[in-house]
Amino acid sequence: GQQVMQIPQYQHVQEGEDFTTYCNSSTTLSNIQWYKQRPGGHPVFLIQLVKSGEVKKQKRLTFQFGEAKKNSSLHITATQTTDVGTYFCAGPFLHNTDKLIFGTGTRLQVFP
Amino acid sequence: DAMVIQNPRYQVTQFGKPVTLSCSQTLNHNVMYWYQQKSSQAPKLLFHYYDKDFNNEADTPDNFQSRRPNTSFCFLDIRSPGLGDAAMYLCATSRGPMGGNQPQHFGDGTRLSIL
Numbered sequence: 001g002q003q004v005m006q007i008p009q010y011q012h013v014q015e016g017e018d019f020t021t022y023c024n025s026s027t028t029l030s031n032i033q034w035y036k037q038r039p040g041g042h043p044v045f046l047i048q049l050v051k052s053g054e055v056k057k058q059k060r061l062t063f064q065f066g067e068a069k070k071n072s073s074l075h076i077t078a079t080q081t082t083d084v085g086t087y088f089c090a091g092p093f094l095h096n097t098d099k100l101i102f103g104t105g106t107r108l109q110v111f112p
Numbered sequence: 113d114a115m116v117i118q119n120p121r122y123q124v125t126q127f128g129k130p131v132t133l134s135c136s137q138t139l140n141h142n143v144m145y146w147y148q149q150k151s152s153q154a155p156k157l158l159f160h161y162y163d164k165d166f167n168n169e170a171d172t173p174d175n176f177q178s179r180r181p182n183t184s185f186c187f188l189d190i191r192s193p194g195l196g197d198a199a200m201y202l203c204a205t206s207r208g209p210m211g212g213n214q215p216q217h218f219g220d221g222t223r224l225s226i227l
Contacts, residue, residue, distance in 0.1 A: 030212065030213055033215060033216075042219065042220050042221050043204075043218050048215060096212070097210040097213050098211055098212055099167075099212050104153075
């Protein structure tokens with residue numbers, strides 16, 4: 001079936017190292033959104049990218065949307081312990097924009 | 113502050129005993145969603161409302177029902193909870209139509225345990 005996959009599933013890094021999670025959809029997305037869920041918390045919206053090839057930055061976070069609008073990435077530079085959590089990409093398929101399809105998520109652990 | 117509020121934060125029920133989870137919002141958003149999230153998994157959409165229009169996901173069990181009496185409130189009813197229904201239930205809202213093109217705002221969730 002149509003799905004959105006993320007790799008890696010888990011990532012453990014030393015504080016100060018960089019981190020990247022990749023998001024791949026089986027079908028074209030209308031847009032891509034990224035959410036962060038802290039342990040025990042709820043998903044919190046980070047950013048939305050709409051245009052093919054779009055790149056956006058939020059401080060140490062860089063988000064990209066692929067040219068074909070089927071993949072995306074989130075890169076964190078110089079991780080901090082506050083970056084700990086699970087990062088989900090999510091997007092509506094082009095043929096059904098009523099709802100988001102969440103990616104499988106990448107859990108980030110940062111060791112001080 | 114405008115927000116999405118879920119009550120209760122923790123709910124314990126007995127196997128087979130009906131339970132209702134509630135969600136309210138002050139964002140005045142058209143669309144309200146109910147998700148089920150199990151440990152280490154992504155949120156799984158159960159159903160959503162665009163205003164009063166109800167949209168059920170094809171794989172949502174009949175055991176799960178929902179009501180939206182007005183813009184602000186939405187309820188999730190589990191008629192006969194089984195052990196497999198133990199999970200975090202998340203309510204979210206977004207502007208509509210085409211809620212997938214808008215950011216979603218989540219409540220803190222209700223963690224449901226089944227005895």
